[in-house]
Amino acid sequence: MSDQSDHAHPEPVIDVILREIADTDAPISRAAVVDAADGHLTSAMATLASESPRTTCDTGFDTNMTGIVVDLPELVTPATSLVVGYLPKSLAELDEIAATVAAGAASDCILMLGGREKHLVRAMNDVLGRYFESVRASRGARKSRVLVASAPRQGSSVPYPVANTHPELGLTVCAHGGTFAANTLDIGTRALLETLGALPGGRLQHPDLPRAPECAVDLGCGSGILAAVLAQSYPDADVIATDRSWSACASATATANANGLTNLRVLRADAGRGIDRDSVDLVLCNPPFHEGRDVDNGMSNAMFAAAGRMLRPGGICITVFNSHLRHRKYLEHYIGETTQLARNDKFTVTLSRR
Known part of the structure; x- marks a missing residue:
């Protein structure tokens, strides 16, 4: 069993996201974050990127966040090359996140969403596949895994509300x-x-x-x-x-x-x-x-x-x-x-x- 010092982050889901970024050499200079209220993922990404990532949390952050805090529709720009975050419980929420990224980010943007393995279902891959040409799961670590979606489908739009x-x-x-x-x-x-x-x-x-x-x-x-x-x-x-x-x-x-x-x-x-x-x-x-x-x-x-x-x-x-x-x-x-x-x-x- 690996010692805690081997982990990139003490929180397993953030750890597996950071590992996937490192393993794939994903672009981090123009990143955006779908975070939890504690803001820990945004803080972890801010230490990697040369500029503060755009970040959103549906229910708002528990503490004041530095950087660019926005609502989901403003999360990405045409320059956004990487979006990381947590896999939501709702498939509809996942659908809106994926649609927002595919419709508004750079044509080579990568979406990485992590979660505990016990919460992952095949339908999540299917949802991501509506908006991205390629969807795969990362290697598992600490009972967590990342779904990685790349190559946004051209002509994607956001069908919400x-x-x-x-x-x-x-x-x-x-x-x-x-x-x-x-x-x-x-x-x-x-x-x-x-x-x-x-x-x-x-x-x-x-x-x-x-x-x-x-x-x-x-x-x-x-x-x-x-x-x-x-x-x-x-x-x-x-x-x-x-x-x-x-x-x-x-x-x-x-x-x-x-x-x-x-x-x-x-x-x-x-x-x-x-x-x-x-x-x-x-x-x-x-x-x-x-x-x-x-x-x-x-x-x-x-x-x-x-x-x-x-x-x-x-x-x-x-x-x-x-x-x-x-x-x-x-x-x-x-x-x-x-x-x-x-x-x-x-x-x-x-x-x-x-």
Whole structure:
């Protein structure tokens, strides 16, 4: 077994990416990085290149990053010769990354995306093959491997966001590749909307909801379905769709535009930062409990705390969550008295009043 000193980097996926760059003598002077929130891959690449790489992270970086930080559509330029990054969990997100690189980078650009071997599937090669003439896997090291795509296909374009019309909502829903549930109506959101009488028709009708809220928030908006339903239901309200993900916010913006919802605005922020304290009448929330491939049952607490902060006294938060999660006690702690509106084996819907 090799000693740790033999490794190019302590993180296995970064290590295998750096090894592949060294083994193939890949160009690093005009590099770009699809990174994780910790920014470690960008930092590693910055030590190799003569100039700071362009870098992106869908959910933003945990610390201030030096260099050129951009969103995915601006990641590459016609001069970009190498793009490295992490393989995403979603094939749709991988598709958008590959399309963005193939359509915008240099004609000889190489794309290297690394991941743990247990997470690699053959379909990833197929996705990359839509946009590159050559796709191969690197040698494995430390239970990690790199997929290497080269020779971008001429005429490649980026087919995102993709739209889907939902007659039962009266909405066209748009989504980028990294957005949870894409442009579909996920079953948790469906449970919340059914509980609030919004299906069919796309208009909220529950008697406990405020009749004429001045401000309503879709907290953790994803593609913006809940925000769009809020905007349809309350045309005189200021509706805010907020998420920390670029993909989600770009999707929600496209959904608002596709449906002509001029009272809906999008705020990219972690846990609704930037929304004033005591300024909101109604929050709808379908909180995540996954961070990429990692399960974190406590992720929702920051969102519950944000809801409690932004709600006016008497304001309400409607939340849907997997029934096995014990969120009710946290909702009561961060927001206030919480009652159950609906429950089945899969989902629970609650109302919390500040």
